[in-house]
Amino acid sequence: MDWLREHPEVKTIRIAAADLNGVARGKRVPARFAEKVLTEGTKFPYSVLNLDIWGEDIEDSPLVFESGDPDGVLLPTERGFLPMPWLDAPTALLPLWMFHPDGRPYDGDPRQALAQVVARYDAAGLVPVVATELEFYLIDDSGRTLRVPPSPRSGKRRTGGEVLSLRALDAFDQFFTSLYDACESMDILADTAISEAGPGQFEINLMHQADPLKAADDTWLFKMLVKGVARQYGFAASFMAKPYNMWPGNGMHMHFSVLTKAGKNIFDNGGDAGTDQLRHAVGGCLRAMPGSTLLFAPHENSYDRLVPNAHAPTGIGWAYENRTAAIRIPSSGPKARRIEHRVAGGDVNPYLTVAAILGAALNGIEEKLEPTPAFQGNAYDQKLDQLPGTWQEAIEAFASCPDIKSIFPAHLIENYLMTKRQELHYMAELSDEETVELYLDTV
Numbered sequence: 001m002d003w004l005r006e007h008p009e010v011k012t013i014r015i016a017a018a019d020l021n022g023v024a025r026g027k028r029v030p031a032r033f034a035e036k037v038l039t040e041g042t043k044f045p046y047s048v049l050n051l052d053i054w055g056e057d058i059e060d061s062p063l064v065f066e067s068g069d070p071d072g073v074l075l076p077t078e079r080g081f082l083p084m085p086w087l088d089a090p091t092a093l094l095p096l097w098m099f100h101p102d103g104r105p106y107d108g109d110p111r112q113a114l115a116q117v118v119a120r121y122d123a124a125g126l127v128p129v130v131a132t133e134l135e136f137y138l139i140d141d142s143g144r145t146l147r148v149p150p151s152p153r154s155g156k157r158r159t160g161g162e163v164l165s166l167r168a169l170d171a172f173d174q175f176f177t178s179l180y181d182a183c184e185s186m187d188i189l190a191d192t193a194i195s196e197a198g199p200g201q202f203e204i205n206l207m208h209q210a211d212p213l214k215a216a217d218d219t220w221l222f223k224m225l226v227k228g229v230a231r232q233y234g235f236a237a238s239f240m241a242k243p244y245n246m247w248p249g250n251g252m253h254m255h256f257s258v259l260t261k262a263g264k265n266i267f268d269n270g271g272d273a274g275t276d277q278l279r280h281a282v283g284g285c286l287r288a289m290p291g292s293t294l295l296f297a298p299h300e301n302s303y304d305r306l307v308p309n310a311h312a313p314t315g316i317g318w319a320y321e322n323r324t325a326a327i328r329i330p331s332s333g334p335k336a337r338r339i340e341h342r343v344a345g346g347d348v349n350p351y352l353t354v355a356a357i358l359g360a361a362l363n364g365i366e367e368k369l370e371p372t373p374a375f376q377g378n379a380y381d382q383k384l385d386q387l388p389g390t391w392q393e394a395i396e397a398f399a400s401c402p403d404i405k406s407i408f409p410a411h412l413i414e415n416y417l418m419t420k421r422q423e424l425h426y427m428a429e430l431s432d433e434e435t436v437e438l439y440l441d442t443v
Helices: 002-006 031-040 046-050 110-123 166-171 173-186 212-232 276-296 350-367 391-400 402-407 410-427 432-442
Strands: 012-018 024-030 042-045 071-076 091-099 126-139 190-195 201-206 236-238 252-260 318-320 327-329 339-341
Touching: 012 031, 012 110, 024 031, 024 042, 031 091, 042 046, 046 071, 046 410, 091 110, 091 212, 110 126, 110 212, 110 350, 126 212, 126 350, 166 173, 166 190, 173 190, 173 212, 201 212, 212 236, 212 350, 236 432, 252 350, 276 327, 276 339, 276 350, 276 391, 276 402, 350 402, 391 410, 402 410
Parallel strands: 012 091, 318 327
Antiparallel strands: 012 024, 042 071, 071 091, 126 201, 126 236, 126 252, 190 201, 252 339, 327 339
């Protein structure tokens, strides 16, 4: 309550948790009732964390009619109250996660799934250090055709992509200034911003931190924040995997290293190659990659991004300092030796993505898995095993993957499969325009 006492201007709060698609589900509460939420939590039906992308119940889910649609208990995460700078009225957000009434974590909560993976690392005496890089488009969606919004500075629209262009960044300087101020107020560790290859496409890196839960929280909150600030300026921000057919899609690359409790990077052998444990972590990630694709590409539109020669990986392979690879070992000082996982789109649930990657890496370390040899050159020209090429193929790979079963609770796997099969069925009824309208803001 100290934060609210320091901010008496805040009259309402939002309490919210992430569902399986990463969509924030929650309530609006008058600030004077906040102490009750802090001490007692609140209740949502378990089914609320298992809605489809339209926000509809999953048909025939045992969480709904079969069980009477019972409530779980949502308690505040360690994050506490955060300002919501994109709203006109002073408002605070209180992030939540779900438990059973007897205090057990609810296995269908994606944040709880990540907490279980982190607990495995802790039991092994290890600490994952995680950072994410998020690409997004700024889009004028006021007409029938998506296009680049006019610059708040000049009023002009830029029609092409400009990689690492200061001019492109400066055209939206007011937006980025507001965004970074908001990140500071929300304790989101936003670092470098660059312009990307698509018109109105940008990337912002979030800082490395030795707390995967906070890294995933920051990523989830950052997506919410970017969308909200963009609307303040009269345009949309979208993390949709492929909003434009002719331009590159949006990715969410994840960098990670693993430390001992004493702070030693277990991937660092003092040279460029890295340790056996680095290779084993890569081996685990590669083995789990087909089954994990549904988490890295969770929507129909996701597969428009995962095509050859489109700045997104399609082959299951790894390489040193090679951005065509699904897994890249970046050049760095030995102490910063790390793995970059490049498969996920911007449309993912960050809790599930971070859990899948860290869980697969730990499986590889524990089993001492040897990866296929690192390749050189263009990944698209290599004879590599391929990621699932369609949403349907990814659903079936997820359902049968032993690594997925070792990383995630069976209850979450069942719920996620029911969700994606329902979405696959109903997405077939939508036109291309309706598909874009659905995904533009929701993911």
